[in-house]
Amino acid sequence: MLRSTSMSEQNAAAIDTPPDDDVIGSFDWNWLMTHGWQYAENIVGALVVLIIGWMVAKFAANTVRRGLDKRERLDPLIKLVCVKLIRGTILLVTLVAVLGKFGVQTGAIIAVLGGLGLAVGLALQGSLSNIASGIMLMVTRPFTVGQVIKASGEVYIIDDIGLIATKAHLPDGPTVIMPNNKLWGSEIINLSTMHDDLRRLDENFGISYTDDIDRAFAIITSVLDADERYLKEPDRLIAVTSLDDSSVNVLCRVWVKPADWWLAKLDLIKNVKQAFDREGITIPFPQRDVHLFQESKSDS
Numbered sequence: 001m002l003r004s005t006s007m008s009e010q011n012a013a014a015i016d017t018p019p020d021d022d023v024i025g026s027f028d029w030n031w032l033m034t035h036g037w038q039y040a041e042n043i044v045g046a047l048v049v050l051i052i053g054w055m056v057a058k059f060a061a062n063t064v065r066r067g068l069d070k071r072e073r074l075d076p077l078i079k080l081v082c083v084k085l086i087r088g089t090i091l092l093v094t095l096v097a098v099l100g101k102f103g104v105q106t107g108a109i110i111a112v113l114g115g116l117g118l119a120v121g122l123a124l125q126g127s128l129s130n131i132a133s134g135i136m137l138m139v140t141r142p143f144t145v146g147q148v149i150k151a152s153g154e155v156y157i158i159d160d161i162g163l164i165a166t167k168a169h170l171p172d173g174p175t176v177i178m179p180n181n182k183l184w185g186s187e188i189i190n191l192s193t194m195h196d197d198l199r200r201l202d203e204n205f206g207i208s209y210t211d212d213i214d215r216a217f218a219i220i221t222s223v224l225d226a227d228e229r230y231l232k233e234p235d236r237l238i239a240v241t242s243l244d245d246s247s248v249n250v251l252c253r254v255w256v257k258p259a260d261w262w263l264a265k266l267d268l269i270k271n272v273k274q275a276f277d278r279e280g281i282t283i284p285f286p287q288r289d290v291h292l293f294q295e296s297k298s299d300s
Contacts, residue, residue, distance in 0.1 A: 046101040053094025061087040077163060078138045126181075127164060133184035134163040147192035151183055155191070192258065198231070199258045201265055205272055206247030208282040213240060213248065216281050220252050223271045229260045230268070247284045 061083045068079040092113075100106040138161060143149045148157050149168075156168035156176060166178045191199075207216050217238050224230040237253035252272070256264045276283060 042101050042103075046098045049097050049101060050094060053090060053097065057087045057090035057094070060090055078135060081135070081163070129181040130164040130179050133180035134161070134166075136184055137161055137166070137180060142188050143190050143192070147190060150189040150191055151178075151186045194258050197258065198234070198255045199261045201230075201254050201256050201261060201268065203252045203265065203268055203272075204241065205250045205252065205276075206244070206283055207250060207276075208284045209248060211248070211281050213250070215279065216250055216276070219275045219279055219281060220250070220272055223268065223275050224252075224254055227264070227267065227271075229256050229264045231255045231257075245288075246286045 064086050065079065065083050068082060096106050096109055099109060143158055145158050145160060148155060150156075155171055156178070157171065158166065158168050159175075160167040162180075164180060166180055166183055167175065168178065169175045205216075205220070207213070220238055221236075224236065230236075231254065234255050236255075237251065239251055240248060241251045242249045252268070254268075273283065275281075
């Protein structure tokens, strides 16, 4: 009881005692001045680095944008990606430098960012492959929107070229979404871009072994001469290419304008068939002769 009373009296005395000036005076103002200026210097330095980095990023992005704008054939999406990539890279380096001003170990940050980039790259390797292929398609421009191409054995009409996939449609209407890496990795035949703005049309016709070959040549030539879509230059070719089981195969090779190719091909088949019918040239179908032999019964 006496101890408890003594402690209470001491606490009351401590509360009632006014603060001593020596307590306030004992604060280390020298430490505050030294370290305070150091912290202020770091803050100001970080702000300066941040402002300079932001200005450099803006200047570099504008410079790259102006340079890319001079290349009219370059896809606008590629221009945007390049500008964003340059600006983002500079700002990221600036951020690491700012953190270094505050004593943060930038080496550890770079290592973490590198590991994170590697992990993201492995997780998105398919998408990154598509993006890289999309950039190559936009830069090299093997085809453009609206052109007709042949890839992986199919004919496509291009509707849109994106970073990850290319949108197209088949000649009969269905829409196709093709990953860029598969499209870039395949053989691409641009059917809308021809050497000397010409496209060759090859068609084979079968005639009977009993038909006159020269007469068949003359009939095909007359069909070509009657239609101005079938050009006389470069030279045409009409020749026998093979002797099959049921027919003599005749090749007709002629050049047309790319825009006329499809209808010219269909009309050539129809007109040659009608001309053959009028002139008595037979287009044979596969047939096989079967000979039966009956063995004579031997005398028993």
